[in-house]
Amino acid sequence: MRFEVWAPNARQVELVLRNERIEMARDERGRWSVDATQARPGDYYGFCIDEDDPLPDPRSPWQPLGVHGLSRVLDHSAFAWTDAEWRGVAPPGDLVYEMHVGTFTEQGTFDAAAAKLDHLVDLGVGAVEIMPVAEFPGDRGWGYDGVDLYSPHHSYGGPDGFKRFVDACHGRGLGVILDVVYNHLGPDGNYLGRYGPYFSDKYSTLWGDAANLDGPGSDDVRSFFIDNAVGWLEHYHCDGLRLDAVHAIFDQSAVHFLEELSARVDELKNRLGRTLFLVAESDLNDPRVVTPREAGGYGINAAWSDDFHHALHALLTGDLSGYYADFGAVSQVAQALGSVYVYDGSYSGHRGRRHGRPVGDLPGTRFFGYLQTHDQVGNRALGERSSHLMSQELLKVGAALVLTAPFVPLLFQGEEWGASTPFCYFTDHSDPQLAHAVSEGRRRELASFGWDPAAVPDPQDPETFNMSKLNWSELDEPLHAELLAWHRDLIALRRAQPALHDGRRDLVEVRFDEESRWLVMERGPITVACNFSAGVASIPLDAGRSARVLLTSVEPPEVRAASVELGPESVTIFSAEA
């Protein structure tokens, strides 16, 4: 078995295996390697730099003892996959379901999540998007401070657990998108800096040192991340990756990291003969991210569309705090539906500058649309979901817009039934100083927004994690069951109507009335009429377009020659085809 590690500045690197130190040989670029025939899968190992204590492998495939423990040898070829026929999912029109493994079930494991797939299949999900699983500090966490990027978290079930999960998903016709973080690494258990110039002081991110993607040594740092992406797709059979916060991926190279990554994934797609895709979280409102490489873009397949979320959330909740200050108007929901970005070059008060540029004619399938995500729920002081912040009626209107919009719809776990459980921010740092800093930092930040610090759940408290777990028993309760049925009906309608999942933005027409608070979106023969107000709305609509009611959140509305009367906080979907 061959062991390799990049440590360009080390004078000496030794492999530690079965309590033995084995000298490694350096090549001209600082990559150290050795063949150790005695190594067996399951063996613990590490690397010693310049005779120091052993460290985990930066590319460790398995960290059963956590981020500070030794790495463990893994043989990827040993897993018995049953998905040989799987060819992937095509993202256009598909429904994506964001899942946090630790809170999706009581047990918080891959295996327990796999046991719940019936629910997702019944709902009509196309792919699950898994919040980061790469080994992060402790037993509980969102995963964005992972440090062993190649190693599925020990508390979720480790490498084999994740493979079983993906295999089970494929068996049920579900794709798997994995959330990966390439903009920074967590502070705890991060030994990469000991190995080489993984980080840059040229740029600063909110969360720590930026990755070194364009300085000396950056070829190997880029490979570290790109090989990681390839590994999840190849060894774990993932169908796609969600790239966290690409606006914090700083790279001045002539070939941007994201462009190199998308090209590598396209090569892999051809080699593996199945659909693969990349979706980016980006707050740049820059269409370059999802523009094809041939047209000067980075070739990422899709991006999360926060402007649509913010516009919809602010309108439905009236919450204008923080970044929602830039939103709140019906016109902005209309703008998002028609033009994707609400800020496409206009002045954003929250940002204190002009923001974004027009998306042009990129199809709607290049954007994910949602009313809730882990971030939008979990970054609130109390982890409140939309269901805690608006009426059941408006929840239905919101769901209808998400599921009829020209985007790829995304639901956050439990959203489909308006789960009563919150999704809080939780951590499990063992370093007492860091643990204290995280708890205090959270309190202070939220206190500065006017929250009572005593009311803010402590991220380090195991109870904060436990109360964030879904309560599946509430699915039997009438209001939850009703909301779930509403989601199922919408998803089934979306599937049945090509006009709803073709992503054609050129066929989208949106009208609205800011004062009366209604909005009508036409997509080909389909008309989605929303009344956000507490009163009845009379919405101008040609009888030809309201020939048939496909779905309504209230009693079927009164249809007149040139208008419909829509009940308070309601939505009705019409077809022009009788």
Add this chain to the structure above:
Amino acid sequence: MRFEVWAPNARQVELVLRNERIEMARDERGRWSVDATQARPGDYYGFCIDEDDPLPDPRSPWQPLGVHGLSRVLDHSAFAWTDAEWRGVAPPGDLVYEMHVGTFTEQGTFDAAAAKLDHLVDLGVGAVEIMPVAEFPGDRGWGYDGVDLYSPHHSYGGPDGFKRFVDACHGRGLGVILDVVYNHLGPDGNYLGRYGPYFSDKYSTLWGDAANLDGPGSDDVRSFFIDNAVGWLEHYHCDGLRLDAVHAIFDQSAVHFLEELSARVDELKNRLGRTLFLVAESDLNDPRVVTPREAGGYGINAAWSDDFHHALHALLTGDLSGYYADFGAVSQVAQALGSVYVYDGSYSGHRGRRHGRPVGDLPGTRFFGYLQTHDQVGNRALGERSSHLMSQELLKVGAALVLTAPFVPLLFQGEEWGASTPFCYFTDHSDPQLAHAVSEGRRRELASFGWDPAAVPDPQDPETFNMSKLNWSELDEPLHAELLAWHRDLIALRRAQPALHDGRRDLVEVRFDEESRWLVMERGPITVACNFSAGVASIPLDAGRSARVLLTSVEPPEVRAASVELGPESVTIFSAEA
């Protein structure tokens, strides 16, 4: 007269004029303004923030007392321009001449430089490129630490002096390109931070805080720079701008600063009805900079091509120190001539990473080619020119390649006659600490490259500036006169032969022999045959291509049926047309 200044965080701003403090009014974006009818051109003024001492205007048009003094009112409409017929110069094929006003003549003024224009016209120059003139600290300097970006330096002759110079150039058919620095400001006399968030801590540059082009308040910072560019083109009638070190212009916005700038300059071009252009210094080897905006680029008209310089310099001098370590082969000169970038994705040892990407089919006129610039000369310990580092024969070969390459050729002042004067790094900081830091920093840096610190001229010593002035009397000396004639002949040939100035890279063919050290470049009917070696080279060349000798640096070479015999260190230019 209206006074305006942006100071978003100030509680109060007053205009100080004629020893009077006049309160200014704030608009919602933090721009303060007042009408002061008593103001007259020539009046000194400044702004007081929150009752502090008066500061110069960030947009001061005139700083006769230097960077720390008050600003002075200027009426741009008062100048009597005589260039109404001027329509600009078209950069393709033109010869650009880089000039430092302070050392071009003994007097070091715009007026003295204007008196030397005959020399440039006789040489065949198309446009002069003026090193930065924006007010910088003291009386002597290169200009890259300017702080009053709207104000031509007092020691060169101030605003009117610069206008007279541009007007004189236009009168002689010469265009004027001005070097501007938008990536940072100098440390001394930089009061911008007192006015607003002009700088960013998100990025770091080698020379100081990066400009805030994408953070809160950045709209006004972008306007500050873009209005500056427009001002030089509109009020000073400049024909173009050279953008210093755009690789240090950090901007994550969806519309990059350079793209916004080029769009504004294109609008201005249409409004003014004359040719304007932008040339960037960029070490990114990224064709996006000079790709049209419609194709996803930034729309800058041309870029300095350092790879061509480095390849040619290292080959002709054998100097492989510093960044020249990446160069030195004949093949690299061939690559630069054929493909522009030597590093177009390959590994650069000096940078410790892969670098660049292919330029594709961009025309050669999008790149400036040169053997010398202020940087390549002045950043050497002793400010040595190429003429100090290679034989007269190789100087001729280098000049021939620069002047027949498919790029826009650029000469550095005095290069045309192999000036014996150096061009050193010089400064005139009044702050003793800064002055000491500059002197010591320069010594230490060069000592680390093995130079004797005692031999390195002190940048603060006026003698370092004085010895960098051109010595025009040496033009009468035979060797200098011979080199000048050689440049004139090459320039005349370039002008006369469309194949040499059409910038068509698709018609360029380059062959070479690394061992025998010769290189042949064909451009349509023209063949440029170079022998870099100290011996005679037998170069395969079809008799059809060597029908006529257009120019040779030696005795006309022996032409055979399928080869030519080229003397040591020589170049001959053939035409296929007899």
